[in-house]
Amino acid sequence: MTTTRTRTDPTVPAVISAIAIGARRPADIRQRTGFSERGVQTALEKAASDGLITRRFFGSYDLTDAGRVNVMALATVGTADTATAPGHSNDELAQADLPTLWQHQVARYTLPGSRLVDHWQVRPGVEECLLLLDPSRHTINDALAHRRRITAGLQCPAEQVIIEPDASQIDSRARLIRVDETSPLYHELEHPGATAFDPATGNLTIGLHADGVPATWRLWSEHGATHHLVCGSGCSGATDLLRALAAVAGSDVVCAHCIDPSGVTGLTAAGQPATVRHADTVNLLKTIIGIIDQRNRQSVDQKLLIPSREHPLLLLVLAELPVLLNDLGVRHLIDRIHRTASKAGIAIVADTTSLMISDFHGNVALRDGLVTEGLTLLRGADTSFLPTPRHPGVDPTALPQSWHNGVSTAGVGYTTHRNAPFRCFRVRREPGIAQTKQ
Numbered sequence: 001m002t003t004t005r006t007r008t009d010p011t012v013p014a015v016i017s018a019i020a021i022g023a024r025r026p027a028d029i030r031q032r033t034g035f036s037e038r039g040v041q042t043a044l045e046k047a048a049s050d051g052l053i054t055r056r057f058f059g060s061y062d063l064t065d066a067g068r069v070n071v072m073a074l075a076t077v078g079t080a081d082t083a084t085a086p087g088h089s090n091d092e093l094a095q096a097d098l099p100t101l102w103q104h105q106v107a108r109y110t111l112p113g114s115r116l117v118d119h120w121q122v123r124p125g126v127e128e129c130l131l132l133l134d135p136s137r138h139t140i141n142d143a144l145a146h147r148r149r150i151t152a153g154l155q156c157p158a159e160q161v162i163i164e165p166d167a168s169q170i171d172s173r174a175r176l177i178r179v180d181e182t183s184p185l186y187h188e189l190e191h192p193g194a195t196a197f198d199p200a201t202g203n204l205t206i207g208l209h210a211d212g213v214p215a216t217w218r219l220w221s222e223h224g225a226t227h228h229l230v231c232g233s234g235c236s237g238a239t240d241l242l243r244a245l246a247a248v249a250g251s252d253v254v255c256a257h258c259i260d261p262s263g264v265t266g267l268t269a270a271g272q273p274a275t276v277r278h279a280d281t282v283n284l285l286k287t288i289i290g291i292i293d294q295r296n297r298q299s300v301d302q303k304l305l306i307p308s309r310e311h312p313l314l315l316l317v318l319a320e321l322p323v324l325l326n327d328l329g330v331r332h333l334i335d336r337i338h339r340t341a342s343k344a345g346i347a348i349v350a351d352t353t354s355l356m357i358s359d360f361h362g363n364v365a366l367r368d369g370l371v372t373e374g375l376t377l378l379r380g381a382d383t384s385f386l387p388t389p390r391h392p393g394v395d396p397t398a399l400p401q402s403w404h405n406g407v408s409t410a411g412v413g414y415t416t417h418r419n420a421p422f423r424c425f426r427v428r429r430e431p432g433i434a435q436t437k438q
Helices: 012-020 026-033 037-049 065-069 090-094 098-105 140-145 147-153 238-250 278-298 321-325 328-340 364-373
Strands: 053-055 061-063 115-123 126-132 161-165 173-179 203-209 214-218 228-231 254-259 313-318 346-352 375-378 412-414 422-426
Touching (some): 012 026, 012 061, 012 147, 026 037, 061 065, 065 147, 098 126, 147 161, 238 254, 238 346, 238 375, 238 422, 278 313, 278 328, 278 346, 321 328, 328 346, 328 364
Parallel strands (some): 254 313
Antiparallel strands (some): 053 061, 126 173, 203 422, 375 412
């Protein structure tokens, strides 16, 4: 007859380890660890007071960011026969390579039948594998939906694991990338200057992804100039991203005009301060419409205008777009520019704190047009209002205010091209350049 062994010295490490592999309720934790009811409750209270776990609905528990970061260090006491794979101690798993760790901590508990193959070191601090899922059980979306459990099993913070479709586009195959503490996410990135922009392709490097790959915007394509929308909560780094964009305005083939209704962002383009006053804003927008009409007349025999020294790409940088749209006259001018500017080599780049259609005053075409062409989501951006569902691996609301090393996550977010988070370059603000709003 098999008896259940009950430990009389319950510890926080064992409970944290059990939660990390999916035991959310006290009854599940007792079954996983063999602790008594009172022992589990004592350990849960201690873990909560230490900020390692948080209580969810219906009496379940989940790891906090601090708990996920420390799960490897915590899961080392008395859990080798309960919260880790049979026959493998925590010390052994801590030294295991990525495919082995996956097999014992993820494939066993979260994604049965899955495995990692073709493991290789991309560069120092970055390793990659091909993730093969059981096609009869799971797809890439299932793996993305279980990212928290996967990263807990791989014993690292959530932002250090990237799951993306591979080149085959098969639903049961994906790239899995793991990065370490040297990732650009954890360090402020100074703007590289003119080298960030490639005038031959129209590509602008705005920052670096977690694995060190450049995060880029394409400012123009074979279809014309490309509009971009940046969405993030307050202090999410949207202004830094707009500054990085305006910094390329000194190029031979790019010029920019910035509008800042609050006058506090410090946006400049080629040394010129942003337009702040309402009357100046209206005049600037009308001037741009005049440029659009002129260029369209000049290029009547062309499908679109190719940026050149004679006809540079014109970037219209709009800070706080919802504030600008509050004015009816400005709203109509921006809408007209959006509908006609692309072919004339003029692009709108704007930021907003919300994607709700009410913040665009019901102009669905404007919001969806900006979102479709180029959307960047920074910390706190709510994707539930998007016109089309985004990949479940992209959740800016899950980004913390700062990383475990104390570095702020302002400027961290996602582009439309990858599931990997990125950090944008930072451009130092020049003092004394804002105008007085009247």
